[in-house]
């Protein structure tokens with residue numbers, strides 16, 4: 001298999017590190033004046049959904065799809081404007097969270113790469129600088 005993401009869960013071994021990662025991530029989002037307003041006031045569900053998605057995507061139990069159906073991430077992100085600034089803010093928050101979760105140290109590079117590609121794929125808004133003149 002040629003999917004370096006899908007072997008991570010096995011190496012990590014349990015859900016716990018994912019919930020830690022997601023807690024750190026949302027602690028960064030709490031301080032993020034660009035992203036915070038896009039999320040609901042109560043982040044409990046957002047945390048659980050992100051943890052379950054990452055567990056599933058990295059080769060762990062498929063609880064996310066059992067509860068939420070097909071991930072359809074681009075569709076689920078359509079309600080939120082995601083341009084370069086939002087993408088970069090998300091990635092910075094996740095980078096900080098990864099640094100604070102040593103369980104992922106061996107996988108940080110692969111994950112950073114995956115997140116960069118995936119967050120770029122989720123972009124759904126042209127930034128002002130990308131608009132034609134006039």
Ligand code: HEM
Nearest residue numbers: 038039046049050053068076080082086087090115118119
């Ligand atoms: C690699 C990049 C990303 C991943 C893996 C990711 C993953 C997820 C997941 C799994 C959910 C929950 C979907 C559900 O089951 O309802 C979600 C929701 C959400 N995402 Fe992302 N996302 C990414 C990038 C972004 C970016 C760049 C933004 C910037 C605006 C963003 C904003 C949101 C918001 C506002 C929600 C809704 C939270 C809620 O209502 O509970 N995401 N994302």
